[in-house]
Amino acid sequence: MYRIGTYTDQILNGTRISSLGVRGDTASNAWAADAIGIANAYDPSTADDIGKVYGYDDAGNIANIKMDSQTRQLRNISKALSQSSRRPAAIQGGANLTTTQSTLTINVPSEGLYYITDSAGNPIMIGTKSGNANIMKNDAKDPQWRTLGVAVVKAKSVRVDKKVQVQRNGTTVGKDGTTNDPVGVTVGDTVTNTVEVTVPNKQAASAVKFKLIDQPKGQTYVKGSLSVRLKNAPQTDITADAIVYDGTTQNNAKSIPGDPALKTADNRPADPDLAIPAGGWGIDGRNLLDKYSNRTIVITYRMTVDKASITDPANNTVHTYGTFTDGIRFTTITDQDKVDIKAYDFTLRKVDAGNVNTLLDGARFQIQRNGKWMNLDWNTGKWSDAADQGSATVFVTGDSNHDGTVDNRDDASQRGLIRFKGLGYGTYTVTETREPAGYASYAKPTFTVTIDDAGTSIQYRGTGTVPNLTGRLDNNTVQVKNVANLTQLPQTGGVLAFAFWLACAMPLFAIGGMMAVRGARNRRDALMLTHDGGNPAA
Incomplete structure (x- = not known):
């Protein structure tokens, strides 16, 4: 907010201002004179020039522009005041004014004519009230009384x-x-x-x-x-x-x-x-x-x-x-x-349960979301719902060229890996459908992947009979193990390991039971021989 000039020679009549003048200081008059020159140069014709009145300084000449009949001059000077390089410093407390309300009250150092620009550069010229008087006519021919001290801003916005x-x-x-x-x-x-x-x-x-x-x-x-x-x-x-x-x-x-x-x-x-x-x-x-x-x-x-x-x-x-x-x-x-x-990626790392440094190729996986099997178009990277599991995409560890096999045409640096790309918020279920050659078919892991909107806290959780075969290495990597034989299961735990040892123990219990029955029978027969006819056994 900038001051063009202060009021002089006010004649007041209650709340009405009969007349007043505007006078600038050295800095504001230099600004006003420069702006008048800029405004008058907009159009080669002199018909819309801002004239200089005898006895007025340049701030007064701006105040003399008639609001009702000189709208073009008013627009031109408003623009020129913004373009002028002679514009002085903003009034004290008049820089970077903001409000979250529909109105903004500005305290000024003195009564007078002021110039305001909004954040979009739109100009507003406003005169303060004088004492208790706040309405006046621009001149005797002005058809309406105008309120001073208030400016209504016409919003030009497409927010x-x-x-x-x-x-x-x-x-x-x-x-x-x-x-x-x-x-x-x-x-x-x-x-x-x-x-x-x-x-x-x-x-x-x-x-x-x-x-x-x-x-x-x-x-x-x-x-x-x-x-x-x-x-x-x-x-x-x-x-x-x-x-x-x-x-x-x-x-x-x-x-x-x-x-x-x-x-x-x-x-x-x-x-x-x-x-x-x-x-x-x-x-x-x-x-x-x-x-x-x-x-x-x-x-x-x-x-x-x-x-x-x-x-x-x-x-x-x-x-x-x-x-x-x-x-x-x-x-x-x-x-x-x-x-x-955004969409996010994670890598499945397939390893031997006995030696996690041994990466395993050839394991096959499929992925579901919301109970539906998913298809991936390798050419476009787009996911879609498959009709059923049989038509869903099969992912193979080590198959970097996505031809369904692992051979010397694949990238050796991708051995034992599957990279799942382009996944958004949600929970996905990844299921191993075929184990690597030489590994147990009865211990195929299944796990869930839960992705948040930011992709910064991806969670992995093993499910099914062998949940401990799955482990989170970092935010974007999950390690999935395969077992080569049953002896590795107790190291991983889970329902399957317990079932295996229970199954192994049941025959032993049965053998022990049979031996106990046979021993009891032998003892019974011996007892019968000892007491047969009251004679000692032979």
Whole structure:
């Protein structure tokens, strides 16, 4: 906030100001003089020049511009004051003013005429009240009394908020896809996106254009999935009022056409053509602007995740464009919001239970999610649900070229390993369906993998009859053992080991029982011989 000048020669009548003057100081007059020169140079014609009045300094000449009849001069000086290199320092306490409320009260050092710029560079000139008087006319011909000390800011905004809607613990939640609110999605999955934006204010802020562009990376828009509704009226479908471009609609148009007649103050296009990104969409919101000005809308659509990792996430950026006019020139305000989608990897390390440094090739595994077996397209990296286990992808340790066998064509550095890539949030079950050659078929491990949205706390848990054959080495590595013979089972524990020793012990119990019965019978026979006929046994 900057001071142009202070009030002089006030004539007050109760709450009304009959007249007053404005006088600058050395610094503000230098600024005002420079700005008047800049403003008068905007147009070669002198018809809109800001004149100098005898007896007024340059701050007074700015204050003398009539609000009702000299709107062009008023716009020009507002812009020029911002462009001038002679602008003095902000008033004390007048820098970086912020508020979270709908109003902002600023304490100034003296009564006078002040200049304010907002964060977007939009200028506001405001005069304080004088004493208890706060209304005045610009001159005798001014048709209305104007309130001093208050400025109503016409919001020129197209602020947007984008989220990915996902299921978490049985509830649909919106994720920002940021460092503080990450989202993990399996490559190949289709996710729902929402965009919330307020249609520019056509009446108060003189909005003339409204457009949106959605630009994906590693994702593809599901054509026909986009819908639009009013935020506070979920059942109000206004999709028909959105002119949607996706590369095939609107006669296969590849861009939203602009209006070349709309120019900025420096004669650049204010409404250029906007290209439709590959795999994305665009909306020409002219009908939305006409019907729903200053209303908040929600755009819902679906995207398929084609490629993502923790280091190179898929993302989706929505850009909004609002073009506004002051009656002569046009200004385009933009905003954007991006959502990152990550997918994560883990490595299965297959080893001998007796020597974990011995890596084992040829073990076969399959993976499930939510009770459904999964398929992986090796060419695209996309996952999908398989019809059944028989049609699900089989992963083989050491098979780096994914041809189903392990031979000299595979990468030797990948021996005993399987790398599962592109997995998102959720719990997966990995099952060994065939053991490596020479290892026990009755001790094939099964384990679960639980991945969080951030991918920083992946958990592995052995299940089934031999849970202790599975162990977590680090966040992205699980070690899975195979046993070569039954003697290794007690070292690993589990239900199968107990069952084995119980099974081995049962024949011993049976043999012992038979021997006890036979011994009792022999003792009985001996007793009978001893007492036969009362004679000693032979």
